[in-house]
Every structure is written in C-alpha cells, then in structure tokens.
Amino acid sequence: MVRRADKTAAFAIIPRQEYLTKMYNILANTSKFTKITRNPMEQIKKKINRVIDTINASSSSPHFNKLTGDHSPGHAFGNVKILKPNNPIRPIISQIPTATYSVAKRLNEILTPHVPTDYALTSTQEFLDILTNAPPAKNHIIASLDVESLFTNIDVDRTIQFILDRIY
Template identity: 50%
Template structure:
C-alpha cells in the first residue's frame, strides 16, 4: 500500500454511501477487501486508541481470548441461553421498584434480545501488544435499562476528584507551580476486576467512578491530598512535594482497594495525561497537545469525497483543541 493510498482508504472506510459509486474506491480495491475478509486465518481488528487496523493470525487471536475466558473468577461457561431468564428477572425487579416509588418509573423490557458478545482490540501503543477486551451489551435485554440507571445514578457518584474532560484537567493545573514531582497512577485492568461489570456496559464507567471515588474518600481521610490531584476514570494525575509522598500515596491506594496501581514518573520533566502533555518549568506547568507515538498523523484526506462541511468541522476541532490545550503560543 502506498503512502498516498492509505489516507484515502481510511477516509473511504468511514463513509456510508448507500448506492453511490465512489470515484476513489475502485473495483480492484473492493475485490482485494472482499478476498481479505474471506480469509479466516487472518482476522482484521481495529487497534486500540489509534486510527489503524491490525492483521493477526486466527490462532493467536483465539489463544489470547481463551486466556481471558479461562479466568473462572470472572467468567462462567453456560449450558443454555439465559436471555429470557435475564429479561424475566429484570422485569420482576422493575415491577417491584415501580411499585415502591412514585418518583422514577423504569420501563419494562419487551421484545426480542440476544446475548452480548466479546471482542478485543490490540493495544499497539503498549509493549507486547496486550489486548483491550470489550463486551458489547447493545443486543442484551438489560442494555436500555443500564443506560437509564446510569442517568439516574450519575449525580450520586463521589466526584470531588473526578475529571470529566481534558478541559477540566487543564483548569485544575492552570495555576499550579512547577515545584514537586509529577506522576501518573494507572489502575491495572479496572473493568475486568469489577464484579459483573465489563467494558462495553453503560454502567461500566459509572461503577468505575463510584469505586474509585469511594477509595479516594478513604485514602484522603487518612493521607494528605497532594498539591495537585485529579482522576479521569482510572487514570490519575499527581503533583506531589517529593517521591516519598508519591510512594506513601501509592501504598494507601493499595491498602484501601482490591486493585493494583502502576506509577509512571515524568521523564525530562514531561508527563502525558489524557491528550495533554504537561511540562514542568521552574515557575509553572506548561501544557501542549499530546499525541501517542502510534498516532499515524492521519485524520481526513482533503481530496476525499466527504462533504465540505465535514472537512471544515474536522479542521475547526483541531484548532479548538490547540487553543484550549496549549498554554503558550
């Protein structure tokens, strides 16, 4: 594949054309794509957190999935389809909840549904290409109910240290000095370690934030909060006075939760967090836009057949992010 062809194909892959005939996606390209799709020995998967595709062997693909599914503490082999039983039990609970309150009524589950399904994306940005396993809940009977519960329960999450976007993170560190030690804490396999909640469920992020929020409340009731602390789901940014304070904080998190945390120290006084690169100077923290090493630098080809408004919106999004994330010109 030539360098000029790759961005064209990426742009084409995102378009829903119906019966419209493309002037870029030729008959030969379609034949190659169809042939590749038929080759069962080579699954084509999206890479995690980057606009790229990964071609791997079927054997390797299923070996990694089997290693995950063999964990009996998180997965159970079924002997029958439990969809109807799940729907019946959920409706029984819904009826009881609706009878007990006049404030919020949950709609009963009606119609035909199926089980969720497991798929995985390759983490090409991490050593060894570990996998990100996601269980899609969209066909499941409780998917709509989970979305409704997520909306109802979100206001009750402990949110003192919770960030919802890069903009909130930038506001938190805007007036921070350049003193101290910068680190990021990351929870290892947060979603797979939460009971009965998987990445892909509408309640996944809510349960993750609730668990982490409760853990933070316990930790900071016994340990002084660092000079700067913020968390986006399971990614934590810390600016502490010294490395000993970081070590003490790390031990507190291990003590007050059932999770394992990794610690990444800043390198050359620079530390990425979300899509922000934070640089420590003598006076303050300087921020710029951060892109992962696996970023292909490709977004949308200017000569593609996408509408002009879509191209303009794409450019505006990049400009807005540059203006919001960069602390200096």
C-alpha cells in the same frame, strides 16, 4: 489478520490466530466468565420485570419501563494494546443486546447526579487545560494508571454496596 499502527506509524500485523488465542485465554478464566449453552436472556428479562414491577408499585419515582422484545447475551471482543510489550488484549464486553442494558442506562441516569465530580475530568482537553494553567509545583506528580481488564475484575457485590453506602 488484524492491522494496527505501532509507535513508528508503520503498520504491524497481529496474526488472527494470536488474537484469537489471547481472547480465548481471557474468556477461559472461569473466575470471571461462564460458558453458556443456551440464551438465558428470557429468564433474566422475566426476573428483571418482576423487580421492575415491585419498584414501580412501591414508589412513584424513579420509574423503570418493563423490558420487551428479544435480547441476546453480550458479545466479547478485544482491542490490542499496541504500545505494550507482547501486545496484550483489552477485553471489551458489549452489553447493548442484553436484557440488562436499558435498566443499566436508567440506573446511570438516576445515579449520575450523586457521583462526586471534584476529582473527575470530562475530557482530555480539560486535563490539558489544567496542566497548562496550573502553577509549577515541586511536589506534584502526574500518574497514569494502567488498569487491566477493568470491568471484568470488578467485584459486583462490593461495587453495589459502595454505591448504596454513598447514596444512603
């Protein structure tokens, strides 16, 4: 059983089978996930290393380190959205053990300085400070967007094109 705190601070119990069923239903969506029968990480690592060799040979910066060691596919788990009706699951795919993780971290270091921060907050405290210090306004609205399975719904090709368009 998975335990969670509900709105009243009392403990409610999500049965294990309900959790597993909800996770299975998320992962069964073949438009977002593919079932694998073997670990593809060695092939992915070789492919990435060829790209890294090409990048490093054609430019003095940014430099990428070649991938070494063993890698495994990412693993999925879910957080129960305790304040939502029927307690849906927020899927999380951990990429830490994958061959692409270190490259993604390096790309993040390279791209972060180019991301506009005009409308981005860095913490909950920053948001609270803005609310506390903002002058009252009649036409201002505070909105909260509930994104469903954010990263599993992102169109990767479109995202890459967006990043390239912003940088170049």
